[in-house]
Amino acid sequence: MPTSPVKPRALGKGAQVAFVAPSRPVTPDSLATASTIIGEWGLIGTNRHLVPGGRGYLAGETDTARAAKITEALCDPETDAIWCARGGYGAGRLLPLIDWERVRRMARPKLITGYSDITALHLAIAHELGWITLHGPVAALLKADGPAISRDSLRRMWTDNKPLGILPVPDESDGWQGQTRVTRTGIATGRLTGGNLALVASLVGTPWALQGDGNLIILEDVDEAPYRIDRMLIQLRQTGTFDGCRGIVFGSSPTCETVKDSRSSLTLFDVLDELLGDLGIPVVYGWPIGHTDHQWTLPLGAMATLSVEGDGQSSTLRIDESATMDERRG
Template sequence: MLVSPSGPTLPERVARGIELLESWGLRVRVGRHVFDRDGYLAGHDDDRLRDLNDAFEDPAVRAVVCTRGGYGAQRIVDRVRFGAPKPLVGFSDITALQLAVWRTGGWPSVHGPGAAWFDDRLPATSAASLRAALFSSGPLCSYTGENEETGAVSVPGPPVRGVLLGGNLAMLASTTGTVDMPDFSGNIMLIEDVGEAPYRVDRMLTHLRRAGAFDGVAGVAVGQFTNCVGGGPTTVVDVLREQLSGLGVPVLGGLRVGHGVGQETVVLGAPAVLDVNVGCLTSRVTDEIGNSAAAG
């Protein structure tokens, strides 16, 4: 079932996403309020919430796919009835819901493209990565991209294991202090973002550090920081290097995870391995995800 918990979407983008999902043998249901619009929100809070709760509570729905991010998930997250475990697919603002899924039941979720599909940003490799997360039971491997800006952000160290948690940096920072903020101790933190000036990235990372989010973290996976410019000569890479290099743990940048071209899918709330030496983040697709989607 497709839902729009955050910002408004375009029917033609969603039509392309439906075409892709149906080509994989999935039956797609569209939530009643998917195409609603209320300013920067995809309709009123109660309507977005109703679609989301319907999707999670309907036993016939095997996966919940968000059309896009934007803004709005945090306005309704405290009233979501997550029901039985099933894959929640999305990224960006959807990080707020994925953190709540983990806090509520320790269930994995899929950090990947939404149903509002952008062919110019998401090539065949992006589609294959999302499909693998929904249908396979093996590992998903995301390697550093040769032309990725954050590839310059790296702290060497041995391979580390832990549950992969996090997602969009702005959502992670704004979740600090709420019941949904996860414990990163012994786990791997994933961060990515879009349209944030370097000083704002600095502020968010500083806030996370002061709040103790990095205490005991096993490693940090750095995805795409897309269009994160402005505010002076300091670059987002400068900020990431300064903030992360002193943590004393391996840091791997350059991952095609986030808002950039060639976005790859990873599984949050699942066992993962971060290996700086080979430039790879591996997240394990769990039976809950593979079996749920394949049964649909």
């Protein structure tokens, strides 16, 4: 990731948002709610870069077809933002197939949003292009009647060209059931990077592996038993991913916290304490990042400050840098 990442322009009225499917199959009907939501913000959704068809758990008929659609969306001069429709699996298969040289030659920076399997695209775009990208909701799962924080955070990140400051943690009155838990206190500043733990681990040894040095790492996962989280964190430790890292935020991952037979397992909190607690950096768990209905949209590549205090309740994540250029696109 470059010292000064490349910023896309903030979205103004009439800006076009292209839906893409780098992972699992989606239908245009599944994007109707997202189109309506962004339409209320004055933005225009388009399916022209949505790869047709699917093959099992993969969108499109081939990886090549899927990669071509991603390349086209990145290079499209009429497209202002790219919103990934779903996660699942398949984005990692595209990384050597996307025409990065063409994108570097032809494309202007665009806002690219998604999470889970989309972590592969975030890390690849940071390596290949140096663009700021957004870890946030996927289009097919954003709910019109869901938590307002998820829609508001996305809208602000797309349309506001100022740093967002301290991000609000929802409370029980908003339906939030997450718990903030501190592994190690401290204050640290760095550029945000990371995403889904399984995807971060899967890219170790590739050109697109996460670089932790000097950065704040965000992680999250879903439906992974504590021993699997343990294995992936051990992999990252042993390959030096955390070397020089400034701090770690592990997003709320309730389906990973325990297993049914707790007598034969450590908890997720045991794992985080044992494997991250001795790194000498602030580490906190439980904020609305990733596989939760309540979801922050985070600017990967932007400067942020993590402040972790003893009880967790006073801990904060502050976004210190805007994700976009001042000039709005619309």
